Amino acid sequence: MxxxxxxxxxxxxxxxxxxxxxxxxxxxxxxxxxxxxxxxxxxxxxxxxxxxxxxxxxxxxxxxxxxxxxxxxxxxxxxxxxxxxxxxxxxxxxxxxxxxxxxxxxxxxxxxxxxxxxxxxxxxxxxxxxxxxxxxxxxxxxxxxxxxxxxxxxxxxxxxxxxxxxxxxxxxxxxxxxxQLSQLERQTKEAQEKQLWMLLLGAVGGLIVGAGAVYLLAYRGAKTEVDRLISENRQLSKENDGLRHKPVNETRKPQGDLVQKASAFDAITAELGTNNPLAAIRQLKSQPGSADSSPAPKVIPRARQSESIVESTPPRPTPVQKQPVAVPPLSPAPVPAPVAAPSPAPTPTPVRSAVFYFPPPDPNGQFDSQHKADTLSPESAYRFSIDANNPSIATFRFEAEPGRVARFLTYRNYMIEPACDSENSYMTSHTRITMRRDGEAVLENGSWRVKNKALIRYE
Known part of the structure; x- marks a missing residue:
């Protein structure tokens, strides 16, 4: 063809x-x-x-x-x-x-x-x-x-x-x-074509350069944001690691009311001269019914020196024969128990009122016992109260210093969500946290673990 x-x-x-x-x-x-x-x-x-x-x-x-x-x-x-x-x-x-x-x-x-x-x-x-x-x-x-x-x-x-x-x-x-007419026409045409190609190449080059500049700016912005987030995560990780592995050797100081009650108890035992103040009090309660000669409380100081002297007085025959009437008071002797009740009563009271603070738990909801503190500290986020009837169960609530709430809100997925549920979704306009329901924690192997999450609200 x-x-x-x-x-x-x-x-x-x-x-x-x-x-x-x-x-x-x-x-x-x-x-x-x-x-x-x-x-x-x-x-x-x-x-x-x-x-x-x-x-x-x-x-x-x-x-x-x-x-x-x-x-x-x-x-x-x-x-x-x-x-x-x-x-x-x-x-x-x-x-x-x-x-x-x-x-x-x-x-x-x-x-x-x-x-x-x-x-x-x-x-x-x-x-x-x-x-x-x-x-x-x-x-x-x-x-x-x-x-x-x-x-x-x-x-x-x-x-x-x-x-x-x-x-x-x-x-x-x-x-x-x-x-030279044809030559001039050809040169003019070639110049026009060359100018057109230069314009096209310039436009394409401008588009390429503009796209490259936009990409470079977007890349730098994204890289800066990523670096900032990575830096914050590293800083947070270091802080958490420092809190977890920081040794806590400070002894817990007893509260003031416990010290006073312990001092009063020691004074009573020293005054009675025995390590069993309940028995001494019962003995004193039984002495007024025997005879009026018992006002010799001077004998009690002797009892401080040795209990054998106190034990030698009961063998008197006369009080034993006259005591049939006094025996009934001995059987209701448990009635004076309310007098002895004040000494064991103070023990559960401080446990019920005692509180301690923990930093945020790990993602599994477990608090590190080494970081337990008696007072509110900058790293504390949760306030614990122990149940008096069951010391292995405690209630907790979110409680932090006002200046640290913003940081906890920023990293809420690490510091709040492992222990708390929220009624509403978090927004950037929220600046504080309100408690709706306390959470419940149990003591397992020496560490407190979240059993029921607390309920909060972002405001």
Whole structure:
């Protein structure tokens, strides 16, 4: 199919060139012959499929064909076609068409010299248009347009001097503006295309730079936030580790009321002279019913020295015989028990009223006993109260210094949620915590563990 298309295209070009050749005079045919030979020399050195197709069609057409039509028919080589248009511009001038053969020959030679001088630095034109090739081309022109008898074969185009150019222009009458018209148009078009490409590249580059800047700013912002959160987490972890592993060797100081009661108890035992004040009190209660001679409480100090003296007094026979009436008071002796009750009663009272404080528990709801404190400290967050009837059960509630509540709210998932449930969701506008229900903790293996969470409300 491609072969048929190429054959058809070649036939059309040949017919068109043949029809034009009849309409052209000898001067124009000579220009087309020169242009075709230059195009053949250029495309012969190019090993591209389209270039070889153009080369084959140029070889197939006669000397009078127009190479520009062949180049345009095949396509892809419009730049070479534009240069061929520039070379063949001479034939479009009315004066050149009317020139005699010898003057037309000189004009064609001058046109070839100018074309070679302009593009000899281009690899696609400088090497193919060697002096030998130009000599063969000019020989064909001499055959079509015999030169003047006085004129000699012109030297190769690369050896011609620029000083002869004004003379050729004067002989042919071709203005420089007409010869360079296509070149100026091409340069203008190339400049416009270059400017358009520069605008497109600038726009794409601006978009890329802008996207990169936005990405860089977003990345820096995210990295700063991540670093801040990591730093806060590390600081919190260090604080928790310091609280967990910090040894607590301080002895617990008894409360003031316990010290007073203990001092009173020691004074009573010292006054009675025995380690069992209950027995001594019962003995004193039993003595008033025996006789009036018992007001000798002076004997009691002797009992302080030794209990044997006190034990030697009961063997008296007379009080034993008269004591049948006093025996009933001995049986209701438990009635004086309320007098002895004050001594054991103080023991549970301080336990019920005693409180202690803990820092936040671990994620499993277990409090570290080493960090238990008797008073509220900056690290404390929960207040414990022990059940008097069951010391292994205690109630607790959230209680912290006002200045530390904000920190607990910030890290509520570590410090509040393991021990408390909330009625409402936390918001950044909340600044304090209100208790709704105390929690319950149990003592297991020396550590307090949350059994029932406390209920709070964020406000």
């Amino acid at each position: 491609n072969l048929l298309q190429c054959t058809f295209r070649t036939t059309v070009v040949l017919l068109a060139s043949a029809s034009l050749s009849f309409a052209q005079n000898t001067n124009q045919a000579a220009v087309d012959t020169l242009t075709k030979d230059v195009a053949i020399a250029v495309f012969a050195k190019i090993s591209q499929p389209k270039a070889q197709e153009i080369y084959a069609q140029l070889l197939a057409c006669d000397d009078g064909c127009d190479p520009q039509q062949v180049i345009r028919g095949v396509g892809s080589w419009d730049q070479v076609g534009a240069k061929m248009q520039e070379l063949s511009e001479l034939k479009n001038t009315a004066r050149f068409v009317s020139l005699p053969p010898e003057e037309a020959n000189a004009a064609i030679r001058k046109q070839l010299a100018m074309f070679y001088a302009k593009y000899k630095t281009d690899q696609n034109y400088g090497k193919p248009l060697s002096p030998d090739v130009q000599a063969r081309m000019l020989a064909k022109i001499d055959a079509l347009l015999p030169p003047a008898e006085t004129s000699q074969t012109a030297p190769p185009a690369d050896k011609t001097t620029t000083a002869s150019q004004p003379t050729g222009e004067e002989e042919t009458g071709i203005s420089p503006a007409a010869l």
